[in-house]
Amino acid sequence: MPVEIVVQTEPSNDDVKLLYKALLEFNTQAYGAPGNKPYAVLLSDSETGETLGGLYAACFYGWFYISILFIPESLRNKGFGTKLLAESETYARQQGCLGICLDTFSFQAPGFYERAGYEKFGELPDFPPGHSRVYYRKMLLP
Numbered sequence: 224m225p226v227e228i229v230v231q232t233e234p235s236n237d238d239v240k241l242l243y244k245a246l247l248e249f250n251t252q253a254y255g256a257p258g259n260k261p262y263a264v265l266l267s268d269s270e271t272g273e274t275l276g277g278l279y280a281a282c283f284y285g286w287f288y289i290s291i292l293f294i295p296e297s298l299r300n301k302g303f304g305t306k307l308l309a310e311s312e313t314y315a316r317q318q319g320c321l322g323i324c325l326d327t328f329s330f331q332a333p334g335f336y337e338r339a340g341y342e343k344f345g346e347l348p349d350f351p352p353g354h355s356r357v358y359y360r361k362m363l364l365p
Contacts, residue, residue: 257283260318264310266294266303278307287315287363289325292332304332308339315363322362329355 231238250257265277276298279291289311294304315323325341327333328351336359337343345358 254284259283262287262311262314264307266298266307276303278311280311282315282318282320285319285321287311287318287320287323289323292325304335305339312361312363319364321364322360324358324360326356326358329357333357333359 247257247259260282262280262282263277266275267273268275276293276295277291278289278293280287280289282288292304292307294307312323323341325336327336333343339361341359341361343357344360347356347358350356
């Protein structure tokens with residue numbers, strides 16, 4: 224079968240889904256099913272039901288990975304982030320997760336995560352230039 228390399232600067236959703244599916248199949252064969260369980264805790268307007276912010280994560284391979292935590296500026300410094308993390312930590316423990324991992328940019332919320340007991344375990348400098356991408360974890364089980 225002839226194969227060519229095709230560069231796409233705007234890949235289709237179908238192509239991206241195919242890549243995710245293929246990688247998941249490979250990982251499942253190599254290690255076993257990840258047990259991917261999506262999870263969200265949302266902040267919503269109690270009158271309109273509109274989602275204002277929240278946290279999105281997933282449990283897989285024994286870890287809880289937080290991929291998004293967003294609090295709108297008007298709701299920051301009011302304890303909502305702490306409550307979202309606490310709710311998520313409770314859920315992760317109930318699922319038997321070893322720990323929680325996440326990443327953030329140095330201009331976002333590293334201090335917030337450190338105050339919440341997360342330990343920095345990695346940093347990628349100049350991502351974006353002049354800042355860093357910072358990686359955190361919090362162990363839940365011994």
